[in-house]
Amino acid sequence: MQILNASIVFCFCAMLCNAQTANTDQALLSQIRGKYDAPFNRSLGSFNCAVDFSWKDHFKETLRVGDEGTDEELETVFQPIRHRVVVTRQSVTITSGLSESEIDKLPHGGMAERLLEHAIQKSLYTWLPAGTNAILPDAATPVSIEQTSSGYKLAIKMQNPEVEMALDPEMRLQSASLKANPSSHVETSFAPGAQGFLLTSLTVGDGGNSEQGHRLTFSYTYQTVDGVELPEHLVVSRESHHEVWRYTLSGCSVKTSK
Numbered sequence: 001m002q003i004l005n006a007s008i009v010f011c012f013c014a015m016l017c018n019a020q021t022a023n024t025d026q027a028l029l030s031q032i033r034g035k036y037d038a039p040f041n042r043s044l045g046s047f048n049c050a051v052d053f054s055w056k057d058h059f060k061e062t063l064r065v066g067d068e069g070t071d072e073e074l075e076t077v078f079q080p081i082r083h084r085v086v087v088t089r090q091s092v093t094i095t096s097g098l099s100e101s102e103i104d105k106l107p108h109g110g111m112a113e114r115l116l117e118h119a120i121q122k123s124l125y126t127w128l129p130a131g132t133n134a135i136l137p138d139a140a141t142p143v144s145i146e147q148t149s150s151g152y153k154l155a156i157k158m159q160n161p162e163v164e165m166a167l168d169p170e171m172r173l174q175s176a177s178l179k180a181n182p183s184s185h186v187e188t189s190f191a192p193g194a195q196g197f198l199l200t201s202l203t204v205g206d207g208g209n210s211e212q213g214h215r216l217t218f219s220y221t222y223q224t225v226d227g228v229e230l231p232e233h234l235v236v237s238r239e240s241h242h243e244v245w246r247y248t249l250s251g252c253s254v255k256t257s258k
Helices: 002-033 071-078 100-104 107-131
Strands: 044-052 083-088 092-095 143-148 151-157 162-167 173-178 181-193 196-205 215-225 228-238 243-256
Touching: 002 143, 002 151, 044 228, 071 107, 083 107, 092 107, 100 107, 107 196, 107 215, 107 228, 107 243, 215 243
Parallel strands: none
Antiparallel strands: 044 083, 044 243, 083 092, 143 151, 151 162, 162 173, 173 181, 181 196, 196 215, 215 228, 228 243
16 A cells, blocks of 8 residues: 555656646747747738849859850849849748749740749748747747757657757757758857847758758848848858859838737
8 A cells, every 4th residue: 555655656746747847848948939039920010122132243153054144134134123022921922023924035034033033032931930930849839948068958749750959058049950860950040139039040951961062051131120120131052053142132111910
């Protein structure tokens, strides 16, 4: 009887300890999430900006393939095209005043235009999880968090894969990966902003290869528009193709969701 009672007490204590640990982990996760700037989770509904890009400067640091167009075509046909981009929490929409059929009729089937639009969309879609705080687990997600010598380790246990995240002592996300798939490794850096941490870079393996020389890196600096921190200078660097895309968002306006 004493053994049975001892077992019951042990089980109860273990359950209580696990519950307390879970509660502590969820509270810590909420604390971590609160340190990041996520404008779309406050009052931002969308922002609309002009895109400033130079084809001449682009090919000073990007390997030229040949199907983008001649120097004259880039200067007289593609450079005059003006772009605007509208970003919501779900979408990135680019407008150039050209229809799909009109782009098809441009030199080389409009390859240069399509490459630029792809780079703009890819970099802003990559930024969106930071703008909505989806780069971190949702506050209700079961997690385990432990302090390490270099900061914190956060684990998300799901049915099959397990995601592990490393954070620095200030709770800035440094990396994330699927435990069972090392090629899924993502590296990030954040800088302090007026409303919390801002994503300044995100690096992934290009085509599943995360070794140096095969990485894809997105970099961001910021501007303040009506009290909202928005991306201003964006860079996409694709090491395997010696390809760098740089552009600036200017003349931005914001719409609130309230």
